[in-house]
Amino acid sequence: MSPIIKQKGERYKLPDRYLLFILTVICLGLIILTLYTDYISRPLGFVAGRVIVPMQSGLSHVGSYLGGRRDELANIRDLLAENERLREQLDILTLENTLYKQDRYELANLRILYELDSMYADYEKVGARIIARDPGNWFHSFTIDKGYEDGLAEDMNILAGAGLIGRIVRVGPNWSRVITIIADNSNVSGQVLATEDNLIVRGNRELYADGVIEFEQLIDNADRVVVGDKIVTSIISDKYLPGILIGYITQISRDANNLTKSGQLAPAVDFERLSEVLVITELKQSIED
Amino acid sequence: MKRSLVYIVLIIFCFILQATVFRSFSFAGIVPNLLIIVTASLGFMRGARTGLAVGFLCGLLMDIFFGDVIGFHALLYMYIGFINGLLTGFFFPERIKQPLFMITLSNIFYGMLSYLILFMMRGRFNFNFYLINVILPEVVYTVLAALILYPLILWLDGLLDGRNNKAVTTVNDL
Numbered sequence: 001m002s003p004i005i006k007q008k009g010e011r012y013k014l015p016d017r018y019l020l021f022i023l024t025v026i027c028l029g030l031i032i033l034t035l036y037t038d039y040i041s042r043p044l045g046f047v048a049g050r051v052i053v054p055m056q057s058g059l060s061h062v063g064s065y066l067g068g069r070r071d072e073l074a075n076i077r078d079l080l081a082e083n084e085r086l087r088e089q090l091d092i093l094t095l096e097n098t099l100y101k102q103d104r105y106e107l108a109n110l111r112i113l114y115e116l117d118s119m120y121a122d123y124e125k126v127g128a129r130i131i132a133r134d135p136g137n138w139f140h141s142f143t144i145d146k147g148y149e150d151g152l153a154e155d156m157n158i159l160a161g162a163g164l165i166g167r168i169v170r171v172g173p174n175w176s177r178v179i180t181i182i183a184d185n186s187n188v189s190g191q192v193l194a195t196e197d198n199l200i201v202r203g204n205r206e207l208y209a210d211g212v213i214e215f216e217q218l219i220d221n222a223d224r225v226v227v228g229d230k231i232v233t234s235i236i237s238d239k240y241l242p243g244i245l246i247g248y249i250t251q252i253s254r255d256a257n258n259l260t261k262s263g264q265l266a267p268a269v270d271f272e273r274l275s276e277v278l279v280i281t282e283l284k285q286s287i288e289d
Numbered sequence: 290m291k292r293s294l295v296y297i298v299l300i301i302f303c304f305i306l307q308a309t310v311f312r313s314f315s316f317a318g319i320v321p322n323l324l325i326i327v328t329a330s331l332g333f334m335r336g337a338r339t340g341l342a343v344g345f346l347c348g349l350l351m352d353i354f355f356g357d358v359i360g361f362h363a364l365l366y367m368y369i370g371f372i373n374g375l376l377t378g379f380f381f382p383e384r385i386k387q388p389l390f391m392i393t394l395s396n397i398f399y400g401m402l403s404y405l406i407l408f409m410m411r412g413r414f415n416f417n418f419y420l421i422n423v424i425l426p427e428v429v430y431t432v433l434a435a436l437i438l439y440p441l442i443l444w445l446d447g448l449l450d451g452r453n454n455k456a457v458t459t460v461n462d463l
Binding site for chain 1 (some may be wrong): 297301306307308312313319323324336338341345350351352357359360361362363364369374389403404407408411413415418422423429441
């Protein structure tokens, strides 16, 4: 199996370990190239986007349909019990009560919409659909079905429901990869809305299960920041537009250095039940421009 | 040629399945690692060369869509495929116990290295948490998925070889 001795009539075949070595070098080269430049990810993203994305969009519909059915099945016992209870109540309930509930529901929805619209009214937004999620179990990112052909670009902010989801980190022709603020490797510069104190919001894999993320480096000597305060993106962030709601403080404590505070916050968005998101097609102005 | 095409379709199919349908079926946010199953099983069925090529392709797909740098997963999967390929002669792919063992080992290897490079290097030292909440659940789920996927891959491979006369190995051989 020596690479040098070639038998007559036999086609030359590169030994496996040489192939492994060559591919290893290529991989290392790719890692370095993508760490420092943008040359590789664009063409690769283009090819992959043309082949994979159409299939992904189709299958993710199937997935969310099946997932919905599974949830239905899982809930069926609860639903049966609830159904029985509700039947007993049904006689007691009056028409007025139903109407009142409907009104209240409508009012709550309208309030949320009104608040959201007036909060981020200045920004131009487009809707996009999530077509795939990170197949690994380490980070929390997903791809959406719009790319640079739809006018999207890297670092555009993503919203859903009432708050910030994350930003675009890679764009293909018809897809973009979004990294969420709850991913372990993401940091957002934020500020407490009430007091305008700056802090850093960090995703944390260990806190996923509790539905919270952590924040740190909050300087609050006057002890004015309390649990329940709103955290929004700060004006000094260079990736995120200012004033987008991130979440609410659920826990706060003084650090060992006695200067800064850290704690946990509950994100304003339910990251498990996302299907459509809003992309702000406006970029934060940076110093180079 | 035909074989390569079939493998590429299989890889793309598994990748998409993992990123879409299986996400909706995740238990506690954990999905099985189908690409490890494909890489490891084709590795010890067809040898080191196929193993490393398949691994490279699987990793590259992961990197393009969900990696921070392109090449990291490609490198990891490629070595997993290669190492599995080195064991071709020692194993009988038809006995499902041995492949399952190798898939388990491969997945643990993948999990450990991912933790080491992606998390520990950034100062996340709570190894026990990641072991219990990410690595082990993923392994268990992957092995369960492999019970279904592996016989399928074996059958597909037999189809390509034209040796599907006798019954395909199933879980009964455990």
